[in-house]
Amino acid sequence: MKDFEYQTATTVDEAVSLLAARGERARVLTGGTDLIVQLREGLREADLVVDIKKIPELMELSYSPRSGLKLGAAVPCYRIYDDPEISRAYAALADSARIIGGWQIQSRASIGGNLCNSSPAADSIPSLIVYDVICHLAGPQGRRTVRVADFCTAPGRNVLGRGEILATLEFPPIKKNSGASYLRFIPRNEMDIAVVGAASWLQLDAAGERIEKARVALAAVAPTPLPLTAVSEWLVGKPATSETFAAAGDMASLAVKPISDKRGTVEYRKHLSGVLTKRTLVIAADRARGASAPAH
């Protein structure tokens, strides 16, 4: 690996000014589980690496039923699933955090880093999309917010400008009678990159029978993680039954335009899109009716 300069920032302003001065030649370090591999394998180069884990705002994890969840961009995955209250409230986020790499990766890697790496196959991004997360960015021009569905722009690319960092992810408070789920398919049991990933979020009526609101998003079927807007809208008003979810799965299969690569063919990915959409909707509905997330 080529040598670089290493700086630790302790405030957001310090990180932004260090990064802005070096532009493309500077990289942000959180867990390092993507960045260090990319630098070592020559996929990226950096003259400066700025460690942002010492910035208190970026390590904040706070939750209350009234205000929702505030997730600092550098908080490692294990802190999410180690917190029973957060895992229960934001079960799809915990589903994602538990399967990003193995335990060694989850001790370091952050959800914010997973988002900024902007892989089309990122395990956390469909979950962030179905929770309608707001990304709080900080840059040389000040602060701004971006809806997570608009964050990724192409494989490995996103809306962050020169010197701009992701500071926190804001999850809206959990709605009554709502539930969510994330599943991915990989040919191994664990430790692999999604062939297809799917997240679903449902809000049901008080009886738990009819769908009031829905959001579905998929990974690894498009250049960026993909919100399935038409499927989500179609679900509204439908009965929360296995027939409805199967039909939504069929729609998802037809809606996606994946590519063939070493992980799977177009046909396989379309099939998986349907299966995983259906299964995550079933789990989301169960959770909306009060089922707790299974412990791994």
Add this chain to the structure above:
Amino acid sequence: MAKKIHVTSTINGEPIEFLCDARQSLLEVLRDTLDFTGAKEGCNNGNCGACTVLLDGLPVDSCLVLGVEVEGAKITTIEGIAREAHLHPIQQCFLEDAALQCGICTPGFIMSTKALLDSNPNPSEHEIRFQLSGNLCRCTGYDKIIRAVQDSAKALSAGVERGGTKATQPDGRRAAKKQPQAR
């Protein structure tokens, strides 16, 4: 070349200072600078877990941590878990259950097992397989490793029940060796 950076941390309970380049991984520092060669380099990209060490009690791939990042941190390596002449019960169980062939993955498996049993003293087989999924073995298959982890859990909890007495005899052997099952 940027100048070397001074880092202070605690390794296996001992305060240690070292100098490193920013680009050096914790694994390189451990092996090449500090002569802790127990952690192994397998894939060097976070897939195999052969370089697993505990960083503030959590298992990490030391190939994916920079040496400069461990300023002020507490690190435990495989060298730090035996007590004087006695192997740690997990090491003893891996040995007796023949849960290794070439041995390259073994230090990583043992460190992950230690982290697992520290947080969950009685894991199910599913939990063991899930929590150790970040460690790969290309020789044995995993059954003997899983058995060694289950036996380690028993040995450690037996040790605790007997008021903290060691699960191993003074000569390092476990008290009772169960007979292998006829197949």
